[in-house]
Amino acid sequence: MPSSALGYGDPRGRAELREVLAGYLRRVRAAAADPERTVVCSGYAQGLGLALRALAGTGVRTVAYEDPGSPATVSSAASRAGMSAVPVRVDEHGIDVRALAATGARAVVVTPAHQWPTGVSLAPERRLALIEWARARDAVIVEDDYDAEFRYDRVPVGALQGLAADRVISLGTVSKSLAPALRIGWMLCPAALTGAVVEQKRLSDRGSPALDQLALATLIESGRFDRHLRRMRTTYSARRSALVAALAEHAPEAGVTGLAAGFHAVAHLAGPTDERALVAAARARSVGLYGMSACRTAPEPEPVRLVLGFGNVGERAISEGIAAVGDLLRGR
Numbered sequence: 001m002p003s004s005a006l007g008y009g010d011p012r013g014r015a016e017l018r019e020v021l022a023g024y025l026r027r028v029r030a031a032a033a034d035p036e037r038t039v040v041c042s043g044y045a046q047g048l049g050l051a052l053r054a055l056a057g058t059g060v061r062t063v064a065y066e067d068p069g070s071p072a073t074v075s076s077a078a079s080r081a082g083m084s085a086v087p088v089r090v091d092e093h094g095i096d097v098r099a100l101a102a103t104g105a106r107a108v109v110v111t112p113a114h115q116w117p118t119g120v121s122l123a124p125e126r127r128l129a130l131i132e133w134a135r136a137r138d139a140v141i142v143e144d145d146y147d148a149e150f151r152y153d154r155v156p157v158g159a160l161q162g163l164a165a166d167r168v169i170s171l172g173t174v175s176k177s178l179a180p181a182l183r184i185g186w187m188l189c190p191a192a193l194t195g196a197v198v199e200q201k202r203l204s205d206r207g208s209p210a211l212d213q214l215a216l217a218t219l220i221e222s223g224r225f226d227r228h229l230r231r232m233r234t235t236y237s238a239r240r241s242a243l244v245a246a247l248a249e250h251a252p253e254a255g256v257t258g259l260a261a262g263f264h265a266v267a268h269l270a271g272p273t274d275e276r277a278l279v280a281a282a283r284a285r286s287v288g289l290y291g292m293s294a295c296r297t298a299p300e301p302e303p304v305r306l307v308l309g310f311g312n313v314g315e316r317a318i319s320e321g322i323a324a325v326g327d328l329l330r331g332r
C-alpha cells in the first residue's frame, strides 16, 4: 500500500473498491453501478442515515417505510435527519404503492428483493408502480438490498436501482455475506444526489477505513468472495430445508411463507395464540422464537406469525429446537 493511501482520501472510499464493487453489482445485481456514484459506508446503518440526511437537505420532510419492516431503525434515522416517518402496509406482493402515494411522503425505504420480515419479493407490477410513483412525485426510493446474494431456488431478482438509477439510492452491505462486525457497506447514488451524500459522509467520518476497503476489493477481485457465496448458499439452503422439514413434522398445521432466500422464514400458526406467552414459553425451553409484532408499529393481528431465523443455527439445532416447541406451535 503506497504511503499516499494513508491520507484521508476521497470520502466516497478507495477507488479500487468502488471500481470492483461497481463491476460486482452490475454482474450480480443487474445494478446500473458507476464507481463515480458509489459511496463506501459503514454498513446499511450508516448508509441509511447518510441517505436521509442528504434527502432532508433537498427538502424532503417525510419518509415512508414498510410495515411490517424495521420501524425503529427507519424512524430513528429519520428523526436524526429532522424528518417524520410513516408506515405503509406490506401484503403478499410487497409494499402497497397506492397506500404509499396517499401518505404524501417523498422518500421510501424498501426491501424489494426479499422483504424484511415477511420474506416476499416486490411483485413486478409493484416494482413498476413504485418507480412511477417516484417519478410522478419527484421522490426517491431507498433500496435496502441486504441479503440479495442469498436466493436458493433461482437467480435473484435484480436490484430496483437497475431499473431507475435516477430515482433509487441502493444500499448494500457485507453484514450478511461476510460478517456484521466488518461494518462495510455501499451506496449507489443517483447523479443528482451523489454530491449531497458524499458531503454527509465527509461530515460523518471523512471516509471509511482504507485497509478494510482494500482487503474487500482483493477478496472480490480474486474470485474468493464468489466462491464463499456459493459455499454459503449451500449451507444456508440446507438450514432452511431443515427448518421447513421440522415444522412439517412437529407443527404440520403451521404454514410457511417467504422466498427460499436469505436467513429467515415466516411461520403462520393455525389457531389463536398469545404471541408474547408463546415466545416466553419457548424461551423457558431455551428456544428463541420471534413474533412478527416486533417488526410492527401496531400489534400483530391474529393468527400469530413467527419470524424464524436459520442463518446462524446448525441443521441439528434447528430440528431439535422446533421439536422442543412443537406442542406450543400446535397450540397444545
Ligand SMILES: Cc1ncc(COP(=O)(O)O)c(C=O)c1O
Pocket: 042, 043, 044, 045, 046, 070, 111, 116, 144, 146, 172, 173, 174, 175, 180, 184, 185
Ligand atoms: C433489513 C436489514 N437491512 C440491513 C441490515 C444490515 O445492516 P448493517 O449493514 O448496518 O449491518 C440488516 C441486518 O440485520 C437487516 O436486517
